Amino acid sequence: MKKLLLSFLLSLAGGMGLSAQNVVSGTVIDKEGNPIPGAKIEVVGSAEFTITELDGTFRLETQNPAKKVKAQYVGLNSKTQTVVPNMLIKLTNSHIGWNVNIGFGGANITGEDLEDNSMIPAYKLGVGVEIPLGRNWWLMPSLEYKLKGTKFEDKGSDYSEKENIDLHYLQVPIMGAYRLNFKNDMDLTFKAGIYVAYALKGKGKYEEIYDGRTEKETYNLFEEDVIKRFDSGVATGIDFGYKRFTVGLDLNFSFINLLEDNEDDLSIYNGAMFFSVGYRF
Template identity: 30%
Template structure:
């Protein structure tokens, strides 16, 4: 955990240095929306993937015509679904009941990606990016169902879901003038779910469409 915090600090210091060196080139601001294909990985291996959404503002700091530092502030929904059975032995009466868990975790997320841009036309570029992200859980709904009993609570009030998340992302996309589309994958390295039945980390594949001013 300490190494993760150190990496976060080094990343932010690098961001400040690169921003200072990028003043020769204009900073591009933008907005984006997109779809997430979310799941979790860890001790529980049979969680289910589901769709979610994301959106936010973007900042593109050009270091030179080929390399940029891409960041921003975004709202991104993550989580997973689980459907299984549990064995019950109640005063000699043995039976199985269905168990259903649905986690929706809304994060405020800040990525810091190093990007390489390749010109392929007069106003078209391929973009390849990679780097870390930090995120903090703002809210969301967790649904638990055991047999006929159903409970819905705030995701981060359960006691076993952490607010803080940290991970890495890779992606590729195309810039058509002011239009930007990207496809990428994020993998968390922190156990955001830490319970008696297992530990889980966030996973997210995404497709976004944005506009840069």
């Protein structure tokens, strides 16, 4: 009886020891010692993972004993660490990142004295830098090529007029950003800042149909001293990220009057909206 009881106790102790090895727990902090909620804790060599709580703690029961875990958080360097009881994992700021994006949307020129004008299709191509400022905070300058402008249209019983204004800008937005991280490598980034832009090309196309006759004219906006080459304004946006891929919405609002000759005290301003897709390096 004593031998049976001893064997049972030893077996129970061995089972408890195995169970203890299959539990990984600890806390994830940043370099200042602040807890990091939403960090991903992944067992190396396995698909098992968990996400840290609001206080940065985690607890993961694994099917097999875990030897190492990898902690990851967007904007911070990932870290692999050997499993110990109540482990403490410290993540540091990541290096500068890069991104590329392409977007399509609409642009318009607005003003109190403008009539019969409407939005035109617009596009952008961009490359940007992501500079970490601390947990969740980023500085995001970029260089973009953007098409903006507007179109006018007027119709009558025996005539019609159309005029397209195309402005091709080299634009530099400088934005601050706040990034929220969620489970499964997803994040949401809110951006806001200012931009400066220089128009590489400005073209106007005019078409008039009257009494069955059509007249067309193309002209350079800058040779005619109609529009200023320089522009500046507010840039804002929101991006949804999954791993290295992003989709987003960007808005631009000019605060500089685009008219070169302003003797009549008229004011017009650029505005544009772009839906974009991108990739982070």
